Amino acid sequence: MDIDHKILVYFILSINKIIITMGLVSDRQRNETMDFIKILGYNIRYIKIDQVKSNETIILLHGIGASAERWSELVPFLYNCNIIIPDIIGFGYSEKPRIEYNIDLFVKFLDELFLKLEIKNPIIMGSSFGGQLILEYYFRHKDFFKKMILVSPAGTQERPTLALRQYTYSCLYPTRENTERAFKMMSHFNHTVKDSMIKDFINRMKQPNAKHSFVSTLLALRKNSDLQDNLREIKIPTLVIWGKEDNTIPVENIEYFRGIPFVKTCIMSDCGHVPFVEKPLEFYKIVKEFIDS
Structure with missing residues (x-):
């Protein structure tokens, strides 16, 4: 990441931090911070929300091409635990080195x-690529997670959908027309795609090396x-949630997880x-029942 780009990212995030803090942290029992940390030698952005009276930590991993903001509709409901939401290397507002992105790198x-964040035995939730990454990590470190929540996890589909x-x-x-069409195709037809989400996606995909990291990751997942x-x-408690009208990774893929x-x-x-974006409250109730069980 060159110096000028780093300054621009920090400026954008300083503004976003104010917006996020005002929108998500509304009580005195929660403390939200957004910062960068060096991981594998690169600048990684993460959001951390501390719940004063909780010892439970939940990690949220976004999907390919997304960022921590993808969880913004759900986070206000997760008020009984500490939350950490990273921008995975190569995505969001984290650094995007021009390297090969593969499963070993993400693990x-x-x-x-x-x-570095001193995380131990967390509950972890991941969407799409984030869900697949959780599974890949689990198969290498089977005693690390307390529970897993996988939302339409990638890695099971035979071929890409329309x-x-x-x-x-x-x-x-990343034009507005292309982005709006993609987001609408990925959502239920009654869901309204927010204009701010479209603009943020376009801005992120225009960052240096954003396209490289996306394509490299996509190829790695296919392999x-x-x-x-x-x-x-x-062998640990795992919840798999799928949207019935998922046109990106069809709901039929949930059958791979049944009977386990x-x-x-x-x-x-x-x-x-x-x-979790389209029906955050209903989604939260399902997750809470699983976490409390």
Whole structure:
């Protein structure tokens, strides 16, 4: 990341920090900070929300091409735990080095992130690519997570859908028309896509190396064909949530997780690829019941 770009990112995030803090932290029991930390030698942005009276930590991992802000609709409901939301290396407002992005890189990224932020035995939630990354990490560190929550996790689909192709196209050519079309295809038809979300996505995808990190990650995910075979190795409480009208990674993929003793599955009606954005309160109630059980 060159100096001028770093200054610009810090300026944008200083403004965003005020907005996020005003919107998400409304009581004195919560303290929200946004900062950068060196992971694998690169500047990684993360948001941390501390709940004064809680010893429970939940990590939120966004999907490919997304950022920490993707969880903004859900975070206000998660008021009984400490929350950490990183921008995964190569995405969001984290640094985007021009390197090969593969599963080993992302696992090392999480290793160092957890170590430097002193995270132990967390509950972890991931959407799409974030869900697949959680599973990849779990298969290498089976005693680390307390519970896993996977939202329409990637890694099980045989071929890209039309919605995923449109999303990829919008990442490579981030115009307003392309982006709005992609977000609408990924959502239930009744859901209104926020203008601020579209603008933020376009801004992020125009950052240096943003397209490189997206394509490199997408290729790495396609090369991994062992995930489905490993699912029966899951031995910790795991919740898999899918939107019934998911056109990006179809809900039929939830069948790979059914019948596994430690896995609970749930399908949310009138939701597309990101049910925590479309129906955050209903989503939270499902998650809370799982966490409390």
